[in-house]
Amino acid sequence: xxGVIQSPRHEVTEMGQxxxxxxKPISGHDYLFWxxxxxxxxxxxxxxxxxxxxxxxxxxxxxxxxxxxxxxxFSTLKIQPSEPRDSxxxxxxxxxxxxxxxxxxxxxxxxxxTRLTVV
Amino acid sequence: DxxxxxxxxxxxxxxxxxxxxxxxxxxxMFDYFLWYKKYPAEGPTFLISISSIKDKNEDGRFTVFLNxxxxxxxxxxVPSQPGDSxxxxxxxxxxxxGxxxxxxxxxxxxxxVKP
Numbered sequence: 001x002x003g004v005i006q007s008p009r010h011e012v013t014e015m016g017q018x019x020x021x022x023x024k025p026i027s028g029h030d031y032l033f034w035x036x037x038x039x040x041x042x043x044x045x046x047x048x049x050x051x052x053x054x055x056x057x058x059x060x061x062x063x064x065x066x067x068x069x070x071x072x073x074f075s076t077l078k079i080q081p082s083e084p085r086d087s088x089x090x091x092x093x094x095x096x097x098x099x100x101x102x103x104x105x106x107x108x109x110x111x112x113x114t115r116l117t118v119v
Numbered sequence: 120d121x122x123x124x125x126x127x128x129x130x131x132x133x134x135x136x137x138x139x140x141x142x143x144x145x146x147x148m149f150d151y152f153l154w155y156k157k158y159p160a161e162g163p164t165f166l167i168s169i170s171s172i173k174d175k176n177e178d179g180r181f182t183v184f185l186n187x188x189x190x191x192x193x194x195x196x197v198p199s200q201p202g203d204s205x206x207x208x209x210x211x212x213x214x215x216x217g218x219x220x221x222x223x224x225x226x227x228x229x230x231x232v233k234p
Contacts, residue, residue, distance in 0.1 A: 004162070031220040042125070042226035043163070043208055056221060091162055095220055107153055108222055110162030 004111035006092050012117045018080040021114045023092030024073055033093040033108060034067055034077050043091070049075065082118045089113045122146045123211050125225035133233055138196040140228050142209030145190065149211040153222070154183060154194045157206040166207075167194070199232045206230075 005024040013019050025032045033048040047057040052069045060067070064083070069075040079086055093108040124143045132138045140154075150171035155163035169176040169183045169192070176183050182195045196203055209225040 033220075033222070035224070040226070041121070043210075043224035045221065045223060048221060050220065093162075093222075097220065107165040107168060108220075110155075110164070112160070112162045 004092055004094055004109055006090075006111035006114050008114060009112065010115045010117075012119065013082055015083055015118055016081045017118075018078065019082045019086075019116060019118075021077040021090050021092075021116070023075045023077070023111060025075070025092070025094030026109055027073065029094035029096045029109075030072075031095045031097070031108075032069060032075050033095075034075070035091040035093065035110075037089040037091060037113070046077070079116075082116075084118045087117050089115050120145075121226070122149075123209055123223050123225040125207075125209055125228050127228050128226070129229040129231070131231045131233065132199050134201055135198045138194075138199045138203065138230055138232065140194040140196075140207050140209075140230065142192050142194075142225055143190060144192075144211050146211070146213065146223075147190070148213040149223075150214055151212045152183070152185060152192050153210045153212075154181075155208040155210060155224075157208060157227070163208055196230075199230075201232050201234050204230055204232050 007022045030051050034046040035043045037043050046059045047067045048055055049069045067077045091110050091113045093110045095108045122145050153168040154166040156166045157163040167178050167181050167183050169185050174185050185192045206227045206229050208227045210222045212222050
């Protein structure tokens with residue numbers, strides 16, 4: 001398996017523009033996560049999906065952020081309009097449910113991330 | 120509210136010595152803990168985990184210790200190697216209803232192992 005695939009790897013955009021980040025999870029995984037890495041907060045969970053349904057979006061910083069998962073093999077994170085403070089590395093990750101005692105899920109497998117720079 | 124905290128942003132050790140990375144958590148519902156390793160320009164990769172029914176888990180040079188009463192876990196690397204130089208993230212999850220699979224991460228600790 002190719003692992004979690006994110007695109008683009010780098011994105012530079014001007015303030016006010018719409019940005020769309022894309023993710024293809026590992027086939028067969030039923031959980032998908034979007035994280036943002038910052039120096040202050042480390043890896044911050046933005047939103048996660050189970051079987052394509054958003055479960056918890058409490059980490060989405062503002063209404064400018066939205067995420068969709070139209071099918072099991074694709075998800076997008078959109079920022080509209082983008083601002084300089086959105087500059088960060090955004091990671092997508094996936095896992096699957098095993099339901100074995102305390103360990104309900106496998107560990108999350110991460111993509112290589114998208115480095116977003118908003119100027 | 121940072122539920123998982125790594126209070127040491129960086130750590131430097133000599134090759135061959137022990138590296139100890141620490142992590143504290145506040146949510147008593149957490150029952151599964153993981154450590155991830157991240158190299159520059161790459162995504163985090165899973166290193167080792169421990170469930171709350173154990174207090175120690177070992178995998179080669181890596182050992183994770185869990186102290187539930189103190190809400191503290193640590194990762195020991197011995198002996199440390201220059202290739203271990205990376206950012207290490209602690210993560211936690213709670214298996215209760217509605218939380219399955221949700222991983223909360225700390226801020227990360229940058230480990231530098233000097234030759």
